[in-house]
Amino acid sequence: MQVQSEAKPYDSINVTPMLDLAYVLLVVFILMTTASVQGLHITLPKPSNKPPTERHDLKIVQVAPGGQILVNGAPVTLAELEQQLSAAKARDPKMTVAIKGDARAPYAAVIAVIDLCNRLAVNMGLVTSRIGT
Template identity: 30%
Template sequence: MSFGRTSLGSGASGGRSTGGGGQRPMSDINVTPLVDVMLVLLVIFIITAPLMASSIRLDLPRTEGGKTGDVPKSVSVAVDAKGQVFVNDQPVTDDQLSERLAGAAAASRETEVQLRADQTVPYGRIVVLMGIANKAGLGRIGFVTEAPPTPSAR
């Protein structure tokens, strides 16, 4: 038995035949297209994530009509130009408003707050009143406006 050295091939690469040019085949993965696709997906998710997080609560109409005698309960809240709040035409403070709205919510959670405000009232004041109504348990708020004047027929 002889243990000798055997030649597995020619060349300096230990027996690997590389063809006529002597270049090794490229075995690296090109990740540039992968990075491009991932960046596009990242941008899409960054843009769409805030849109998915917003939740606008809509009370859409139903297909069946309501009964003629079925009038929804409502509480009228008005704010004059000075910021004074009135509930059913009686002046109240914010604490009294909270108590009255909590009482209305205890009677029925479907009670709607009909909010009428002078156009000079700051938006922040309206947001505070909406927060009071929401904290009292009333989530249905309607904004009452006037119809624009119609041109007279001549």
Template identity: 30%
Template sequence: MAFGRTSLGSSASGGGRAMGAGGQRPLSDINVTPLVDVMLVLLVIFIITAPLMASSIKLDLPQTDAGQPNDTPKFVSLSVDASGKVFLNDQPVTDEELTARLEKAAADSKDTEVQLRADQTVPYGKVVALMGIANKAGLSRIGFVTEAEAAAKPGR
């Protein structure tokens, strides 16, 4: 649909709606000025009302230090090298020392995580035995630490 004047007849014959010798061509452009005006008004409304929508109820809450979030998660690092030697937090330990130290860590916090690092040549039974020791000590959160695989090698 064209906006503006259109020619329905010949301008030379004088019939219909003649526009004269210098007749205008029909308009085919959409006027976007009203659209931009409406969008700018909506933008201003949203800019003004957005901060009011964040929190409509203002409260003066009491303060306490009892419920402070723990910023650093607690964990212990349990490692087994290729020879089967066990390390707790990068210090070599025997099975008895490992049990005692894991029980102490569990007594400090039940949410303590055991980050288990084992060489890929360590037998599965050894890894399961360490998981059992940690579980008996009261630590049920165990995470397995791995390395990211290197980029695809040529020829594979």
């Protein structure tokens, strides 16, 4: 007597349990990644309460809307600005230039002043204001 089996061979593989496992691993990965980023501690430098004892020369260079260059309020050309900055740097090697470019000033004029400060190796900073003020 022979027993006949009614079972059919499998034609396809059920991937549902494999997808469930993949989704669980993805969720665990996302949770662990965000938890590690939130745990980042940074020690920021603290400002000093004592006033600086060194005083260095400060030149304020303004670029007006028409492209005119002003040094401490006096109009100068780019060549005159170079002479003044060279002389000031010879007197005080740690002098600083504050560049105030008007929003309506030609961009090329502001870049020319920045390039001049870079060429003379002068410390410089750009003066900005808050939006809306």
